Amino acid sequence: xxxxxxxxxxxxxxxxxxxxxxxxxxxxxxxxxxxxxxxxxxxxxxxxxxxxxxxxxxxxxxxxxxxxxxxxxxxxxxxxxxxxxxxxxxxxxxxxxxxxxxxxxxxxxxxxxxxxxxxxxxxxxxxxxxxxxxxxxxxxxxxxxxxxxxxxxxx
Amino acid sequence: xxxxxxxxxxxxxxxxxxxxxxxxxxxxxxxxxxxxxxxxxxxxxxxxxxxxxxxxxxxxxxxxxxxxxxxxxxxxxxxxxxxxxxxxxxxxxxxxxxxxxxxxxxxxxxxxxxxxxxxxxxxxxxxxxxxxxxxxxxxxxxxxxxxxxxxxxxxxxxxxxxxxxxxxxxxxxxxxxxxxxxxxxxxxxxxxxxxxxxxxxxxxxxxxxxxxxxxxxxxxxxxxxxxxxxxxxxxxxxxxxxxxxxxxxxx
Numbered sequence: 001x002x003x004x005x006x007x008x009x010x011x012x013x014x015x016x017x018x019x020x021x022x023x024x025x026x027x028x029x030x031x032x033x034x035x036x037x038x039x040x041x042x043x044x045x046x047x048x049x050x051x052x053x054x055x056x057x058x059x060x061x062x063x064x065x066x067x068x069x070x071x072x073x074x075x076x077x078x079x080x081x082x083x084x085x086x087x088x089x090x091x092x093x094x095x096x097x098x099x100x101x102x103x104x105x106x107x108x109x110x111x112x113x114x115x116x117x118x119x120x121x122x123x124x125x126x127x128x129x130x131x132x133x134x135x136x137x138x139x140x141x142x143x144x145x146x147x148x149x150x151x152x153x154x155x
Numbered sequence: 156x157x158x159x160x161x162x163x164x165x166x167x168x169x170x171x172x173x174x175x176x177x178x179x180x181x182x183x184x185x186x187x188x189x190x191x192x193x194x195x196x197x198x199x200x201x202x203x204x205x206x207x208x209x210x211x212x213x214x215x216x217x218x219x220x221x222x223x224x225x226x227x228x229x230x231x232x233x234x235x236x237x238x239x240x241x242x243x244x245x246x247x248x249x250x251x252x253x254x255x256x257x258x259x260x261x262x263x264x265x266x267x268x269x270x271x272x273x274x275x276x277x278x279x280x281x282x283x284x285x286x287x288x289x290x291x292x293x294x295x296x297x298x299x300x301x302x303x304x305x306x307x308x309x310x311x312x313x314x315x316x317x318x319x320x321x322x323x324x325x326x327x328x329x330x331x332x333x334x335x336x337x338x339x340x341x342x343x344x345x346x347x348x349x350x351x352x353x354x355x356x357x358x359x360x361x362x363x364x365x366x367x368x369x370x371x372x373x374x375x376x377x378x379x380x381x382x383x384x385x386x387x388x389x390x391x392x393x394x395x396x397x398x399x400x401x402x403x404x405x406x
Contacts, residue, residue: 093339096225097227097231097234097339100223100224100225100227100231101223101227101231101234101235101238103223103224104201104221104222104223104224104235105221105235105238105239105242107221107222107224108199108219108220108221108222108239111220112219
């Protein structure tokens with residue numbers, strides 16, 4: 001039994017799987033996008049626990065060294081997983097750009113129709129760079145200003 | 156469509172990122188050009204997520220302002236303007252840099268070329284014309300520009316003397332193409348290859364350019380290698396794509 005030889009490897013795999021499950025539980029990653037990786041890690045874990053599987057499969061496919069077979073398969077699967085990520089990322093980028101453009105165009109149309117001049121000075125960045133608390137307070141103050149003013153004028 | 160006393164309405168697309176110092180005078184100059192060449196000029200400033208008062212300055216100067224909530228980069232900003240021009244049925248759109256490199260009084264030359272026969276779809280203002288006046292850029296940039304010229308000519312069959320020029324006029328067919336798909340970063344040389352691949356008619360006119368009045372160039376030295384590699388591959392991809400289908404598909 002080869003179990004003794006690969007126990008460190010098995011622990012490493014378990015740690016990675018545990019980390020991934022933790023991320024899933026906290027909803028930091030979606031199951032849809034991590035399922036392939038999760039299955040891949042499970043596969044590696046199986047090999048770590050039952051290394052004889054690799055020997056037999058490797059010999060079947062003409063590899064003289066089981067480790068070479070193992071690495072070749074690993075690299076191949078990782079390349080495919082990465083490719084999938086790149087495709088998803090590119091699609092997301094295209095969508096984000098299109099949505100941002102639409103938002104800008106719709107906002108411009110709204111401003112023109114309502115006749116209100118643009119007033120947000122770097123709205124997207126100021127909150128990130130400046131003091132978040134003071135920015136929020138300012139925003140809330142601005143927001144409550146308007147109904148109070150309109151209320152006063154109507155009475 | 157809005158009724159206009161002029162035969163042509165041109166949307167002047169000004170992509171701007173933190174250009175509060177130069178965008179005001181530029182918009183004023185653009186508005187002063189309206190009607191001069193028999194063209195009604197509508198300036199639109201695409202504020203690409205500026206943290207300064209670019210939007211307010213531009214609006215106060217009388218430009219239409221599209222505020223992008225997040226920074227998209229030059230390609231995304233320009234495409235926003237081209238989409239606007241396409242949707243609102245403008246006769247053409249002119250891209251002009253927000254940093255004051257492109258003098259508005261040179262617009263007439265672009266419009267004159269656009270009226271030529273056969274009607275061009277894309278008119279590129281080149282600073283390397285016959286007269287060689289004004290700002291001519293640095294040695295390194297000209298070297299890079301030379302490489303791009305060679306790639307465009309050898310791979311895509313585009314003869315351009317100034318492929319990085321961002322002073323250009325888009326006709327209706329170019330608007331229809333770029334409304335659907337436009338490169339995100341360093342778009343100028345790649346968009347020439349795309350236009351060529353889509354069978355558009357590209358022409359050049361010599362214009363005088365100025366050194367930038369304020370702000371800093373988006374092309375920095377350490378990114379030059381990436382820039383050259385990316386654009387070269389992009390042009391080659393464009394050519395390969397056009398061999399497979401005549402119209403590049405939007406992603």
